[in-house]
Amino acid sequence: MDFCEIARRWEPECRDALETVQIGGGAMLPSELLMFLALCFENRIELVVESGRKNGFSTEMLCSVGDWRVESVETHVIAEADARLASRYDERLTLRHGNGKLLVPTLIDTKKRTAVLLDGPKSTGANLLYPKIRDSIVFCGIHDVPLLGSEGGGDSRRASIANGVLYFTDDEKYLAAFGHYDRVWMDGSGYKSHGDFIKARCVLGIFPGGLWDVDR
Numbered sequence: 001m002d003f004c005e006i007a008r009r010w011e012p013e014c015r016d017a018l019e020t021v022q023i024g025g026g027a028m029l030p031s032e033l034l035m036f037l038a039l040c041f042e043n044r045i046e047l048v049v050e051s052g053r054k055n056g057f058s059t060e061m062l063c064s065v066g067d068w069r070v071e072s073v074e075t076h077v078i079a080e081a082d083a084r085l086a087s088r089y090d091e092r093l094t095l096r097h098g099n100g101k102l103l104v105p106t107l108i109d110t111k112k113r114t115a116v117l118l119d120g121p122k123s124t125g126a127n128l129l130y131p132k133i134r135d136s137i138v139f140c141g142i143h144d145v146p147l148l149g150s151e152g153g154g155d156s157r158r159a160s161i162a163n164g165v166l167y168f169t170d171d172e173k174y175l176a177a178f179g180h181y182d183r184v185w186m187d188g189s190g191y192k193s194h195g196d197f198i199k200a201r202c203v204l205g206i207f208p209g210g211l212w213d214v215d216r
């Protein structure tokens with residue numbers, strides 16, 4: 001499966017949102033969200049369950065394209081962000097207050113093609129949650145999988161590999177094609193190149209669910 005090709009196929013559907021949705025502090029990278037959204041389109045996803053929304057950049061991206069329903073979980077709700085999301089996306093979004101480790105498995109609808117996006121818990125914590133939900137979903141994206149060997153990151157990368165990760169968004173070919181969407185994130189960050197920026201940050205890992213069609 002050529003992940004870059006999938007992102008290229010669905011980029012036109014996502015471009016407006018990638019260029020216009022405002023990024024809040026602590027948000028995922030636009031290049032990560034492009035991959036997640038492209039896989040949602042490609043896999044005819046009907047429901048996305050997100051855990052870790054904070055200021056809601058990822059939530060807003062999930063609600064700005066496609067026609068899947070979105071369930072979003074957060075332990076430390078930011079009232080202002082939630083009010084903004086509720087006023088814009090009430091018809092397709094349900095905002096939940098709680099612990100994703102407990103709530104995410106209960107929000108997966110086995111009658112709907114479901115994708116899960118974990119950005120809290122993340123890294124190792126998310127890698128422990130993933131096996132509990134794997135069988136009933138199409139795929140799962142886990143944010144904050146640091147580079148193998150990077151400070152504190154090796155364990156998470158190794159756990160992802162043990163869990164059968166299919167793809168990491170720090171793939172060189174992918175960043176060469178779509179890294180420009182992260183420029184807005186890089187501005188003011190002090191990094192000279194996108195490569196340095198990505199190495200210092202974390203990436204999205206894509207994991208197969210039981211309903212992932214491996215032969216496509």
Ligand SMILES: C[S@@+](CC[C@H](N)C(=O)[O-])C[C@H]1O[C@@H](n2cnc3c(N)ncnc32)[C@H](O)[C@@H]1O
Pocket residue numbers: 024026027028051052053054055056057058059073074075076098099100101119120121122
């Ligand atoms: C990096 S922020 C999320 C950013 C957001 N996904 C975006 O891209 O705009 C991580 C969030 O996860 C939340 N979080 C951490 N552990 C959690 C858990 N077990 N369940 C739900 N939320 C959690 C934190 O409170 C924090 O707001």
